[in-house]
Amino acid sequence: MAQNGILQSSLAKKYAMAVTGLFLCLFLVGHLAGNLQLLTAASDGGRQFNEYAKFMTTFPAVKVLSYLTYFSVLFHLVDGVVLSLQNRKARPVRYAMERASTNAGWSSRNMMLLGTIVLVFLVTHMQNFWWQMHFGEVAMIDYDGESVKDLYTVVAAFFNPEMNRWALPAIGLYLLGQFALGFHLWHGFSSGFQSVGLRHPRYTNIISCLGKAFSVLVPVLFSAIVVFMYITQA
Amino acid sequence: MDFTLKIWRQEGPQEQGRMETYPVTGITGDMSFLEMMDVLNDQLIRDGQDPVAFDHDCREGICGMCSMFINGEAHGPNRKTTTCQLHMRSFKDGETIYIEPWRAAAFPVVKDLAVDRSAFDRIIQSGGYVSVNSSGNPLDANAIPVPKADADDAFNAATCIGCGACVATCKNASAMLFVSAKVSQFALLPQGQPERMSRVQRMVDQMDKEGFGNCTNTGACEVECPKGISLDNIARMNRDYLKSKVTGE
Structure with missing residues (x-):
């Protein structure tokens, strides 16, 4: 069975899960670094953010990374579903009494649920911003003779309760998405290292601590930016 | 009572x-x-x-x-x-x-409460052994030096009694802890080296064929294992399997 294809074996599927997941962690760092510019964007009318957005959508190396990101998201999703279906099949009759919380953490037992919430958030998130930037109608703004899409105004308007009556529920979904992402990473970050066999008495604790810090810091900062944009415009 | x-x-x-x-x-x-x-x-x-x-x-x-x-x-x-x-x-x-x-x-x-655990036997049969053709004149075991730490880890892996608690407790009914212990007990010792790469492939392939679930690294197996088999073994098996596939050995 495993000889037929690279992803036939259970371990290969886990390697793919780990590699795509850890790559997406790198994507989160980059995305967060970009978003942090929104905290100071009001001071220059969003110029720095808009120029950054243009760079991110046109620079060839970033293009390659973005396609890798789309691929990773889709692969992580499909691979995760396949693994979950196999796991369900591996236990056709459930226990009448199960005390799973005594031996494993909640997030590690609910990666599929957490991933699904993140996916729902991701779809709405991409529709709201990615789709607008790439295919929607975004006003152009002129910076020293260079015409740039004014993505900042789109983002600011989206989180402005006077411009968007759905701003508050959208922020609620955003926070829920970040909450799920945090718990997904709480297990996923260090689990990825274990899946590819990167475990060592000297480094495993460091990886685990790094993963926990990452899983708290990234969603909290993403959420803080959104809450900041809402409060400063409310 | x-x-x-x-x-x-x-x-x-x-x-x-x-x-x-x-x-x-x-x-x-x-x-x-x-x-x-x-x-x-x-x-x-x-x-x-x-x-x-x-x-x-x-x-x-x-x-x-x-x-x-x-x-x-x-x-x-x-x-x-x-x-x-x-x-x-x-x-x-x-x-x-x-x-x-x-x-x-x-x-x-x-x-009732008795289950057929012969899937474990078939996994062992697929590679859980060392092929040594005995000459009838075996070398003294002490002629092959083994570092104490490796001997301890190999012994700890070998304490797995194959009860299946890892499978029973895993939310995915995965046999990774059992298989990794059986892979590790040889992978850590000099005698296990010649077949190390083919062994891990054959045992993992057999594990998949038997219909066990996949590992989510929840760690429940390690907690519930009556012999305290460590997740280190699963990481070692993940490494060895990856290496065997990359090097094509």
């Missing part, structure tokens, strides 16, 4: 199973869980009923034969303890105790 037992009863592999309730009385705290089951079966036989089938052998905690998912945990509530070494003093008088068989597609129920 008196208990109310809720036990999975299933006449045969193809029959429909169900939970049934049995009261047991006159149990002492010093009885092992299996002895409590013996008392129940004695009562059932006296009443002309079918006794509950369950696996057991050495009753010394070393054979890996006893199983049972007790009150939602493999081998019951105590850590690093097989069911035969679990005593009734670990339960409260009057308690209701759920007793179920290991639940996994790869471990079909034979009858």
Whole structure:
């Protein structure tokens, strides 16, 4: 069975899960670094953010990374579903009494649920911003003779309760998405290292601590930016 | 002590199973869980009923034969303890105790609480050995130096008794802890090196064929393992399998 294809074996599927997941962690760092510019964007009318957005959508190396990101998201999703279906099949009759919380953490037992919430958030998130930037109608703004899409105004308007009556529920979904992402990473970050066999008495604790810090810091900062944009415009 | 037992009863592999309730009385705290089951079966036989089938052998905690998912945990509530070494003093008088068989597609129920764990045997047959053609004039074992740390890790991996608690407790019914222990006990020693890469491939492939689930790294297996087999073994197997696929050995 495993000889037929690279992803036939259970371990290969886990390697793919780990590699795509850890790559997406790198994507989160980059995305967060970009978003942090929104905290100071009001001071220059969003110029720095808009120029950054243009760079991110046109620079060839970033293009390659973005396609890798789309691929990773889709692969992580499909691979995760396949693994979950196999796991369900591996236990056709459930226990009448199960005390799973005594031996494993909640997030590690609910990666599929957490991933699904993140996916729902991701779809709405991409529709709201990615789709607008790439295919929607975004006003152009002129910076020293260079015409740039004014993505900042789109983002600011989206989180402005006077411009968007759905701003508050959208922020609620955003926070829920970040909450799920945090718990997904709480297990996923260090689990990825274990899946590819990167475990060592000297480094495993460091990886685990790094993963926990990452899983708290990234969603909290993403959420803080959104809450900041809402409060400063409310 | 008196208990109310809720036990999975299933006449045969193809029959429909169900939970049934049995009261047991006159149990002492010093009885092992299996002895409590013996008392129940004695009562059932006296009443002309079918006794509950369950696996057991050495009753010394070393054979890996006893199983049972007790009150939602493999081998019951105590850590690093097989069911035969679990005593009734670990339960409260009057308690209701759920007793179920290991639940996994790869471990079909034979009858009641006894499951067929021969999937583990087939995994061992696929590569859990060292092919040494004995000359009848074996070298002194001490002629091959083994670092103490490696010997300890190999020994710890080899303490796996193959009971299947890892599979039973894993939310995915994955056999990764068992297979990784059996891979590691050879991978850590000089004698295991010649077949190291082919062994891990064959054993993982057989594991997949048997229909066990995939590893989510929840760590539940390590917690519930009566022998305390470490997740280090799973990481080692992940490394070796990756290496074997990359190098094509």
